[in-house]
Amino acid sequence: MMAHPAEPARYTGSGKLRPEEQIYREMLGAILDRRLEPGMKLVEEDLAKTFGVSRARIRSAFLQLAHDKLINLVPNRGAFIAEPGINEAIEVFSARRMIEDGVVRKVTTHMTPDRATQIRDHLAAEHQAQHDGDHRARIILSGEFHLLLARLAGNLVIEEFLERLILRSSLIIAMYESPLPPDCSHDEHDALLAALTGGDPDAAAACMARHLDAIRDRLQLDHRKPGKTDFARIFGRHPDKAAG
Amino acid sequence: MMAHPAEPARYTGSGKLRPEEQIYREMLGAILDRRLEPGMKLVEEDLAKTFGVSRARIRSAFLQLAHDKLINLVPNRGAFIAEPGINEAIEVFSARRMIEDGVVRKVTTHMTPDRATQIRDHLAAEHQAQHDGDHRARIILSGEFHLLLARLAGNLVIEEFLERLILRSSLIIAMYESPLPPDCSHDEHDALLAALTGGDPDAAAACMARHLDAIRDRLQLDHRKPGKTDFARIFGRHPDKAAG
DNA sequence: GCACACAAAATTGTCAACAATCTACTGGCA
DNA sequence: TGCCAGTAGATTGTTGACAATTTTGTGTGC
Numbered sequence: 086m087m088a089h090p091a092e093p094a095r096y097t098g099s100g101k102l103r104p105e106e107q108i109y110r111e112m113l114g115a116i117l118d119r120r121l122e123p124g125m126k127l128v129e130e131d132l133a134k135t136f137g138v139s140r141a142r143i144r145s146a147f148l149q150l151a152h153d154k155l156i157n158l159v160p161n162r163g164a165f166i167a168e169p170g171i172n173e174a175i176e177v178f179s180a181r182r183m184i185e186d187g188v189v190r191k192v193t194t195h196m197t198p199d200r201a202t203q204i205r206d207h208l209a210a211e212h213q214a215q216h217d218g219d220h221r222a223r224i225i226l227s228g229e230f231h232l233l234l235a236r237l238a239g240n241l242v243i244e245e246f247l248e249r250l251i252l253r254s255s256l257i258i259a260m261y262e263s264p265l266p267p268d269c270s271h272d273e274h275d276a277l278l279a280a281l282t283g284g285d286p287d288a289a290a291a292c293m294a295r296h297l298d299a300i301r302d303r304l305q306l307d308h309r310k311p312g313k314t315d316f317a318r319i320f321g322r323h324p325d326k327a328a329g
Numbered sequence: 330m331m332a333h334p335a336e337p338a339r340y341t342g343s344g345k346l347r348p349e350e351q352i353y354r355e356m357l358g359a360i361l362d363r364r365l366e367p368g369m370k371l372v373e374e375d376l377a378k379t380f381g382v383s384r385a386r387i388r389s390a391f392l393q394l395a396h397d398k399l400i401n402l403v404p405n406r407g408a409f410i411a412e413p414g415i416n417e418a419i420e421v422f423s424a425r426r427m428i429e430d431g432v433v434r435k436v437t438t439h440m441t442p443d444r445a446t447q448i449r450d451h452l453a454a455e456h457q458a459q460h461d462g463d464h465r466a467r468i469i470l471s472g473e474f475h476l477l478l479a480r481l482a483g484n485l486v487i488e489e490f491l492e493r494l495i496l497r498s499s500l501i502i503a504m505y506e507s508p509l510p511p512d513c514s515h516d517e518h519d520a521l522l523a524a525l526t527g528g529d530p531d532a533a534a535a536c537m538a539r540h541l542d543a544i545r546d547r548l549q550l551d552h553r554k555p556g557k558t559d560f561a562r563i564f565g566r567h568p569d570k571a572a573g
Numbered sequence: 574g575c576a577c578a579c580a581a582a583a584t585t586g587t588c589a590a591c592a593a594t595c596t597a598c599t600g601g602c603a
Numbered sequence: 604t605g606c607c608a609g610t611a612g613a614t615t616g617t618t619g620a621c622a623a624t625t626t627t628g629t630g631t632g633c
Contacts, residue, residue: 129615139588140615152396161594161615173485180486187427241417242424246490373585383618384585405585405624 108136108146116155116166117255118221122312123168127156153249155256167256171306174257178301181250182294184243185231189277189293190286191238200237201282207233208278211271227270228255234281254300261304273299352380353390360399360410361499362465366556367412371400397493399500411500415550418501422545425494426538428487429475433521433537434530435482444481445526451477452522455515471514472499478525498544505548517543 112132115121127147133140151158157165169177192200207230214222228251235244273296280292356376359365376387395402401409413421436444451474458466472495479488517540524536 128613130613141587141589144615148392163595163615176484176486179484180490183431183484183487184427187430240420240423240427242420242494243427246424250486372583374583385617388585407585407625 104136104138105142105145105149108132108138108142109149111136112146112150113153113155113252116150117224117252117259119259119310119312121166123166123256123260123309124312125166127164127166129163153252155252169253169257169260174261174304174306175301177250177253177257178297181231181247181254182297184247184250185234185293185297186290188234188238188243188247189281189289191240192234193281193284193286193289195237195239196282196284201278203237204230204233204278204281208271208274211274215271223271224255224258227274228252230274258300258304260309261306262310263303263305270296270300348380348382349386349389349393352376352382352386353393355380356390356394357397357399357496360394361468361496361503363503363554363556365410367410367500367504367553368556369410371408371410373407397496399496413497413501413504418505418548418550419545421494421497421501422541425475425491425498426541428491428494429478429537429541430534432478432482432487432491433525433533435484436478437525437528437530437533439481439483440526440528445522447481448474448477448522448525452515452518455518459515467515468499468502471518472496474518502544502548504553505550506554507547507549514540514544 112121112127121127129140129143129147132143136143147156147158147164150156151164154169155167157167159165207226211223211226211230214226231251232244232248235247238244277289277292277296280289283289356365356371365371371391373384373387373391377384380387391400391402391408394400395408398413399411401411403409451470455467455470455474458470475495476488476492479491482488521533521536521540524533527533
């Protein structure tokens with residue numbers, strides 16, 4: 086009769102627990118890798134056959150992805166990979182600035198040797214990926230750096246929100262990144278570590294603000310990468326304002 | 330062949346568009362009014378019969394509520410009204426401090442006469458509710474005040490997140506509010522208006538921080554209101570550490 | 574009397590068929 | 604030819620029945 090909330094059993098392991106979680110992750114990876122391109126339609130039955138599951142499972146995964154704003158669910162029309170516009174991109178990074186400002190302040194004022202080590206270990210992994218030329222790992226680790234800080238801030242609410250925001254950022258970056266990314270993110274992360282352990286919250290917050298602005302400014306928000314199905318851009322025409 | 334994202338058709342009107350949205354709102358209201366008490370189990374079929382819809386609809390509403398952290402979805406066990414603990418309460422208000430700090434700064438620096446009027450109009454409604462002794466309207470309007478500020482900050486990402494956070498806050502307040510709430514929230518909102526139009530972002534941010542801390546401190550986090558089904562508290566015993 | 578195993582009931586999870594909707598195509602008409 | 608209505612196909616939305624699981628109830632042995 087008493088409610089036992091218990092934990093929602095969210096095994097994040099790569100194992101085969103919860104098929105729909107597995108599907109969610111596969112699709113997530115495909116979207117962030119641009120194997121599924123922005124605007125592309127996702128047909129339920131095709132995916133169901135591909136993954137060997139029922140349509141209901143696909144639908145459930147859609148709900149999660151839509152919740153993360155990685156796909157658009159249009160009633161009676163279906164699911165489409167999200168196409169965040171310039172405005173949305175700016176708002177996402179603006180939101181991150183607001184939130185991560187508070188995060189770095191908290192982390193800075195509550196820094197401990199153990200936490201500093203955690204950050205340093207993570208940076209080492211980032212450098213390794215950079216050295217190996219592993220582009221995908223670099224992007225993932227780069228996002229997880231920010232997530233680590235949120236975790237260190239000790240606020241689960243913020244952590245969960247930032248996790249979603251980072252996914253959205255990843256899609257935006259995938260859409261708008263410049264062809265030859267200098268991607269000095271790891272350098273900026275180094276600078277952040279210095280600021281975080283420096284003990285000055287204002288300085289750390291400023292450093293994070295600069296970092297996020299830098300990521301945003303490295304984007305080419307007026308030149309989104311054309312996808313294979315993006316005929317409008319491929320042929321240099323816009324379907325709306327088309328003219329001989 | 331091209332995707333038309335379109336809008337997700339979120340009619341917020343009280344009409345009968347989208348039955349599951351209607352059900353979501355009904356349950357939401359019941360939870361925040363404590364007609365559905367924290368810890369209470371929600372049986373799908375009972376609700377389905379009550380609302381005259383299929384179980385699937387109820388299930389869909391559950392998903393939204395779980396997403397807002399207003400209910401817990403436990404696999405194979407069912408749905409339970411959330412029981413945010415002390416820790417969670419603190420984290421929610423801490424998160425709001427971080428976010429609304431940025432919000433009020435942005436609103437302050439971009440204040441216009443029109444926006445000030447919008448805020449003033451809202452405060453008038455709050456005072457009216459206070460005068461009428463309409464407790465429910467006061468709580469709702471009090472939350473919407475913060476949401477208005479988020480909207481004025483012009484960031485949809487933040488706005489949506491804060492909306493959910495305010496719902497969570499409402500549940501927490503319903504659980505832990507002191508029996509005789511002085512609830513001078515509207516006075517504090519008056520002070521906020523002054524700070525927001527004062528042009529000093531730091532002052533406005535400090536004012537908001539004080540306000541949120543005050544809300545939190547008015548809670549009796551060590552004395553949650555017992556529900557009808559909360560036997561542990563009713564009988565002054567804890568099921569875990571039970572002893573003759 | 575208590576603990577355990579077993580059975581019955583209640584509840585949630587899943588799926589596959591059917592209905593509703595949208596898209597693409599065909600053919601007729603001006 | 605170009606436009607529009609009507610139709611066939613493809614896709615999404617919904618439901619009800621069935622399977623799996625948990626909870627409750629019962630009885631037996633110690």
